[in-house]
Amino acid sequence: MNTYLDCFPCFxxxxxxxxxxxxxxxxxxxxxxxxxxxxxxxxxxxxTPPEMARVIHQxxxxxxxxxxxxxxxxxxxxxxxxxxxxxxxxxxxxxxNPLLVSCKLAxxxxxxxxxxxxxxxxxxxxxxESALSSPFKVDHFDEFVGCLSHASSVLYLGDNAGEIxxxxxxxxxxxxxxxxxxxxxxxxxxxxxxxxxEDARHVGMEKVAKIISNGCDYPGTVLRxxxxxxxxxFQSEDIIIAKGQGNYESIDGSRRNLFHxxxxxCPVVATQLKVDVNDMVCVNRAxxxxx
Amino acid sequence: MNTYLDCFPCFxxxxxxxxxxxxxxxxxxxxxxxxxxxxxxxxxxxxTPPEMARVIHQxxxxxxxxxxxxxxxxxxxxxxxxxxxxxxxxxxxxxxNPLLVSCKLAxxxxxxxxxxxxxxxxxxxxxxESALSSPFKVDHFDEFVGCLSHASSVLYLGDNAGEIxxxxxxxxxxxxxxxxxxxxxxxxxxxxxxxxxEDARHVGMEKVAKIISNGCDYPGTVLRxxxxxxxxxFQSEDIIIAKGQGNYESIDGSRRNLFHxxxxxCPVVATQLKVDVNDMVCVNRAxxxxx
Numbered sequence: 001m002n003t004y005l006d007c008f009p010c011f012x013x014x015x016x017x018x019x020x021x022x023x024x025x026x027x028x029x030x031x032x033x034x035x036x037x038x039x040x041x042x043x044x045x046x047x048t049p050p051e052m053a054r055v056i057h058q059x060x061x062x063x064x065x066x067x068x069x070x071x072x073x074x075x076x077x078x079x080x081x082x083x084x085x086x087x088x089x090x091x092x093x094x095x096x097n098p099l100l101v102s103c104k105l106a107x108x109x110x111x112x113x114x115x116x117x118x119x120x121x122x123x124x125x126x127x128x129e130s131a132l133s134s135p136f137k138v139d140h141f142d143e144f145v146g147c148l149s150h151a152s153s154v155l156y157l158g159d160n161a162g163e164i165x166x167x168x169x170x171x172x173x174x175x176x177x178x179x180x181x182x183x184x185x186x187x188x189x190x191x192x193x194x195x196x197x198e199d200a201r202h203v204g205m206e207k208v209a210k211i212i213s214n215g216c217d218y219p220g221t222v223l224r225x226x227x228x229x230x231x232x233x234f235q236s237e238d239i240i241i242a243k244g245q246g247n248y249e250s251i252d253g254s255r256r257n258l259f260h261x262x263x264x265x266c267p268v269v270a271t272q273l274k275v276d277v278n279d280m281v282c283v284n285r286a287x288x289x290x291x
Numbered sequence: 292m293n294t295y296l297d298c299f300p301c302f303x304x305x306x307x308x309x310x311x312x313x314x315x316x317x318x319x320x321x322x323x324x325x326x327x328x329x330x331x332x333x334x335x336x337x338x339t340p341p342e343m344a345r346v347i348h349q350x351x352x353x354x355x356x357x358x359x360x361x362x363x364x365x366x367x368x369x370x371x372x373x374x375x376x377x378x379x380x381x382x383x384x385x386x387x388n389p390l391l392v393s394c395k396l397a398x399x400x401x402x403x404x405x406x407x408x409x410x411x412x413x414x415x416x417x418x419x420e421s422a423l424s425s426p427f428k429v430d431h432f433d434e435f436v437g438c439l440s441h442a443s444s445v446l447y448l449g450d451n452a453g454e455i456x457x458x459x460x461x462x463x464x465x466x467x468x469x470x471x472x473x474x475x476x477x478x479x480x481x482x483x484x485x486x487x488x489e490d491a492r493h494v495g496m497e498k499v500a501k502i503i504s505n506g507c508d509y510p511g512t513v514l515r516x517x518x519x520x521x522x523x524x525f526q527s528e529d530i531i532i533a534k535g536q537g538n539y540e541s542i543d544g545s546r547r548n549l550f551h552x553x554x555x556x557c558p559v560v561a562t563q564l565k566v567d568v569n570d571m572v573c574v575n576r577a578x579x580x581x582x
Binding site for chain 1: 304307324331336
């Protein structure tokens with residue numbers, strides 16, 4: 001999707017929050033903002049929001065001289081989520097529909113996002129409870145199950161640290177449901193709190209999927225910038241699961257085998273999908289017209 | 292108060308929302324944003340937020356060639372609030388504490404603010420109901436009543452169109468409580484949806500108070516820029532009531548006879564006052580230390 005002017009205040013907020021994570025020096029924070037605003041003034045609206053977000057976080061890293069401002073946040077997110085792993089397994093195992101419950105958990109895990117306003121280490125337990133009692137507000141889960149029933153390979157585009165533990169639970173259930181090979185794709189470098197190779201390894205993703213890097217550091221999946229391997233897998237795999245709003249914003253097209261799972265984070269996307277901010281969605285854009 | 296970097300995304304959001312009110316031309320909207328961002332890059336943080344807000348809305352008026360983008364919004368706010376006037380009078384008249392109830396209504400009226408995110412013509416009835424059941428989260432109302440008991444003159448610094456109908460009800464109750472002269476101060480020119488002389492006349496404020504302009508067009512009260520008359524009244528009147536967060540942000544000092552009534556609109560001010568966004572407050576800053 002294109003970038004909207006309404007995204008600009010959000011870019012600026014992200015720049016402030018990330019700068020504050022790295023430095024208390026108000027002068028440095030102000031320099032970050034000024035460079036970001038200068039870049040925003042010429043940013044083409046035909047580019048996707050994750051492309052601008054990447055520029056912003058590059059500026060933050062350069063001006064604050066910090067390689068990975070969210071490193072600690074990512075580590076803590078992974079640890080907190082790992083603590084919940086046994087509870088999630090129990091919840092899924094004792095439910096009447098493990099595939100649906102684990103899919104909802106994976107979507108709820110998308111709440112762990114430091115790119116959105118005032119994110120913090122919220123109560124993960126209540127996050128799980130509320131997720132399980134909330135329906136998908138765009139609900140193409142049945143189409144997903146239909147697709148999965150005939151699939152033997154899944155390309156899973158991950159999103160944030162912490163969230164990837166929830167993804168692991170979902171992947172385990174998919175593999176119980178159907179004999180599939182899963183490739184789990186992470187960002188090629190640090191960007192906001194998005195999961196990288198180290199994060200995926202840290203939560204044991206290699207036990208359930210092959211982990212590969214997408215070869216670039218957008219907080220989304222800008223396919224033309226991804227490695228040739230990921231571009232080819234995007235064409236060849238039976239199902240693609242794309243986690244998070246950044247992947248939704250940056251992947252164009254409406255393939256029948258592409259499913260977006262995320263919590264809606266902003267009014268721009270909420271309006272597009274005719275849902276509210278914070279709603280959980282399971283979207284197949286090819287199926288969208290038939291709603 | 293100083294401007295914080297956290298105010299910058301909010302300035303940008305205001306610029307977008309106001310531009311959209313005036314024009315559908317995305318190119319013009321973008322030009323507004325770019326000029327605003329350029330100005331923000333050199334704006335001194337020692338100035339108050341209303342001072343930056345004034346610059347922003349000047350830019351909007353210049354670039355969009357619109358003298359008063361919020362004119363229609365203000366007219367509609369006044370009309371909607373006037374429709375509620377009989378109900379408010381009844382509520383106040385049948386209550387056990389008309390002064391408190393009308394003061395709360397006046398504070399609730401401060402919700403009518405198009406400078407805050409996603410404001411719209413919300414359900415004014417529910418606004419009244421919820422206001423009456425909510426306490427002041429900073430509550431210096433007793434000190435206010437004590438002050439009023441010994442006063443013969445009140446300088447009332449108004450805020451938004453629509454809200455001024457709620458103010459009128461409060462002023463009527465103050466005058467029932469005590470024989471006082473009230474001077475109602477409006478902005479000297481159009482700025483956001485702040486009430487001007489025409490708005491005050493439109494809602495019949497002249498029946499209960501003398502209406503005067505403050506001589507400038509900040510969305511707040513920047514005293515050194517106000518008319519000599521207002522500056523002198525600020526020193527001589529027995530009580531000053533300052534409505535709205537813009538007046539709180541722009542008036543410094545902690546006079547025993549100055550009371551701020553507003554709904555808290557943003558996290559920066561909420562943090563300062565140790566309350567939550569959307570809380571109603573009745574603040575005397577001289578009394579703040581004794582809390």
